[in-house]
Amino acid sequence: MNPTAYRGRFAPSPTGALHFGSLLTAVASYLEARTQQGLWLVRMEDLDPPREIKGAAREILKTLEQFGFEWDGDVIYQSQQDSAYQDALQQLKNKQLTFACNCSRKHLNNTASRSSEGIIYPGTCRHKIDIPPPYTTRIIAPDQTFHFIDQLQGPQKQNLHHSLGDFIIRRRDQLFAYQLAVVVDDHLQSITHIVRGSDLLSSTARQIFLQTMLSYQTPEYTHLPVLTNAEGNKLSKQSHAQALDLTHANLHLYRCLTLLVQSPPTELTNASLHELWQWAFTHWQIKHVPAVAAIDLSQDTNNTIYY
Numbered sequence: 001m002n003p004t005a006y007r008g009r010f011a012p013s014p015t016g017a018l019h020f021g022s023l024l025t026a027v028a029s030y031l032e033a034r035t036q037q038g039l040w041l042v043r044m045e046d047l048d049p050p051r052e053i054k055g056a057a058r059e060i061l062k063t064l065e066q067f068g069f070e071w072d073g074d075v076i077y078q079s080q081q082d083s084a085y086q087d088a089l090q091q092l093k094n095k096q097l098t099f100a101c102n103c104s105r106k107h108l109n110n111t112a113s114r115s116s117e118g119i120i121y122p123g124t125c126r127h128k129i130d131i132p133p134p135y136t137t138r139i140i141a142p143d144q145t146f147h148f149i150d151q152l153q154g155p156q157k158q159n160l161h162h163s164l165g166d167f168i169i170r171r172r173d174q175l176f177a178y179q180l181a182v183v184v185d186d187h188l189q190s191i192t193h194i195v196r197g198s199d200l201l202s203s204t205a206r207q208i209f210l211q212t213m214l215s216y217q218t219p220e221y222t223h224l225p226v227l228t229n230a231e232g233n234k235l236s237k238q239s240h241a242q243a244l245d246l247t248h249a250n251l252h253l254y255r256c257l258t259l260l261v262q263s264p265p266t267e268l269t270n271a272s273l274h275e276l277w278q279w280a281f282t283h284w285q286i287k288h289v290p291a292v293a294a295i296d297l298s299q300d301t302n303n304t305i306y307y
């Protein structure tokens with residue numbers, strides 16, 4: 001296979017059934033991959049067993065199939081990638097970029113300053129030695145501004161030292177942090193293009209930093225608007241987004257295309273899933289997707305069925 005070819009991915013967390021917000025991301029990443037003659041891989045981000053719902057991963061894959069998505073290769077499960085994450089952590093340790101931290105959340109809440117990203121870790125444990133477990137593992141955040149160009153949201157920059165400080169790559173409970181896992185998996189799956197929700201835009205500088213430290217390629221990033229409810233919360237399991245009603249699968253796909261401002265013709269409202277996908281493969285233009293962080297679904301009375 002041509003190693004420079006487009007390789008995209010969709011990476012849901014099996015914390016519940018697929019809802020309309022995740023469907024929108026799946027549709028955009030799938031159409032972008034397929035119209036670039038690329039591959040589209042699926043990865044289950046089941047990194048956090050306490051948050052998972054039994055059977056949700058299987059349910060999500062079944063729903064994707066029923067919507068007509070076709071993924072390439074085997075589905076990767078983060079729960080089975082522990083040794084790969086361990087290797088990456090060891091590489092970072094060997095470069096003396098990591099340290100153990102036993103600061104309690106309460107202590108940091110009371111003492112550390114804050115940015116729009118949350119607490120800025122003040123470096124308290126950087127030079128402590130022989131901290132007994134349990135401890136979190138942090139990586140030293142460089143005082144350096146990371147610049148990247150998001151394909152939809154435009155130029156972005158972040159200084160990790162000033163906005164977050166040294167961040168966690170392995171949790172106190174020994175689970176690997178999302179930031180490390182996602183970087184390792186994107187590398188192992190040779191992902192070239194990441195199309196995902198704008199809620200992850202502020203994670204991107206951390207991920208580019210980790211890629212650089214691990215000598216991985218940095219993919220192209222495209223951050224889509226996330227869908228929000230009337231309270232401004234992202235549509236998610238936590239905001240009580242409903243599971244998708246598959247008897248209206250074609251209507252859901254039509255709505256996704258409309259919200260992504262692909263302007264499907266009204267006569268396709270009652271088209272079959274197959275006809276809609278055929279139309280979308282021909283007409284998809286990522287540049288028509290609005291370059292905003294969020295779309296408020298409550299402004300569209302047709303969409304109230306989704307939450």
Ligand SMILES: [Zn+2]
Pocket residue numbers: 100101102103123124125126
């Ligand atoms: Zn600490």
